Amino acid sequence: QQQVKQSPQSLIVQKGGISIINCAYENTAFDYFPWYQQFPGKGPALLIAIRPDVSEKKEGRFTISFNKSAKQFSLHIMDSQPGDSATYFCAASSLGRDDKIIFGKGTRLHILP
Amino acid sequence: DVKVTQSSRYLVKRTGEKVFLECVQDMDHENMFWYRQDPGLGLRLIYFSYDVKMKEKGDIPEGYSVSREKKERFSLILESASTNQTSMYLCASSFISSPLHFGNGTRLTVT
Numbered sequence: 001q002q003q004v005k006q007s008p009q010s011l012i013v014q015k016g017g018i019s020i021i022n023c024a025y026e027n028t029a030f031d032y033f034p035w036y037q038q039f040p041g042k043g044p045a046l047l048i049a050i051r052p053d054v055s056e057k058k059e060g061r062f063t064i065s066f067n068k069s070a071k072q073f074s075l076h077i078m079d080s081q082p083g084d085s086a087t088y089f090c091a092a093s094s095l096g097r098d099d100k101i102i103f104g105k106g107t108r109l110h111i112l113p
Numbered sequence: 114d115v116k117v118t119q120s121s122r123y124l125v126k127r128t129g130e131k132v133f134l135e136c137v138q139d140m141d142h143e144n145m146f147w148y149r150q151d152p153g154l155g156l157r158l159i160y161f162s163y164d165v166k167m168k169e170k171g172d173i174p175e176g177y178s179v180s181r182e183k184k185e186r187f188s189l190i191l192e193s194a195s196t197n198q199t200s201m202y203l204c205a206s207s208f209i210s211s212p213l214h215f216g217n218g219t220r221l222t223v224t
Contacts, residue, residue: 009153034212043117043203043215044156089156101213105155 002027004092006104014112019077021107023090026071030092035064035075036103038087047088048075080111116140117216119204125222132191134219136204143209145187147171147179150201150218159202162187163209194223 005024013019023033034049050057050064050073057064063076077084087108093101120135138145146161158171160179168179176198180188187206191198201220205213 006155036213036215041217043205043217044213045215046212049212103156105153 002102004090004102004104006090006107008107009105010108010110012110012112013080015080015082017080017111019080019084019109019111020074021088021090021109022072022074023092023104024070024072025092025102027092027102028071029094030102032093033064033066033073034091034093034101035062036089036091038089038106040086044087044089077109080109082111082113085109085111117204117206117214119202119216119219121219122217123220123222125224126191126194127224128195130191130194130223132194132221132223134189134191134202134204134221136187136189136206136216137185138187138204138206138214139185140206140208140214141184142206142214143184144207145181146205146207146213147177147187147189148203148205148215149173150203156203159189191221194221196223199223 035047036044037047038044048059048062052068061078066073087106089106090104117138126132147159148156157173162168162181178190199222201218203218204216207213
């Protein structure tokens with residue numbers, strides 16, 4: 001019940017295409033869903049986050065779609081660029097319980113130039 | 114900008130050695146964390162701390178200990194390093210209920 005399942009494990013997308021990474025969770029107590037982006041040689045950094053009171057959040061080319069009833073959320077990267085090549089982690093937690101943030105296993109995204 | 118600094122980028126240690134990984138943050142964050150990152154396994158929490166001299170076990174604490182004597186500094190200790198502790202170690206810090214800020218990691222190899 002504590003897992004966050006992330007897919008795919010790796011993804012190759014042509015430049016200009018749409019990259020889609022999916023995550024699913026079981027614990028209905030989760031109320032905060034961040035995505036972290038990690039470039040080679042760097043630590044993960046917060047990219048975008050959503051709370052379950054909205055179904056979508058957009059920041060530039062990055063959009064989180066959230067389906068509360070299905071307990072699924074996804075990251076869409078529009079007009080994907082080679083600079084987006086990185087590892088992406090979805091995560092889930094209950095606000096106020098930083099020790100209980102659960103990460104997905106990550107998706108290695110490669111954008112072909 | 115928040116800075117989380119891990120003292121070493123790469124470390125090579127021998128089996129049985131005592132290993133110290135150091136982490137310092139400059140934003141007066143209450144929370145500090147140590148994660149381990151392995152391919153296909155994602156990020157796994159080893160230990161975390163909500164305050165000075167306070168520590169709590171994460172999901173994989175076996176073989177590790179921690180020390181937090183000052184608010185800005187959180188150390189991970191491998192009492193007797195083993196080859197299965199070869200990994201990337203990531204330190205993070207945060208305010209309560211705010212995003213994690215990660216350091217750039219220490220890649221530890223135990224031979």
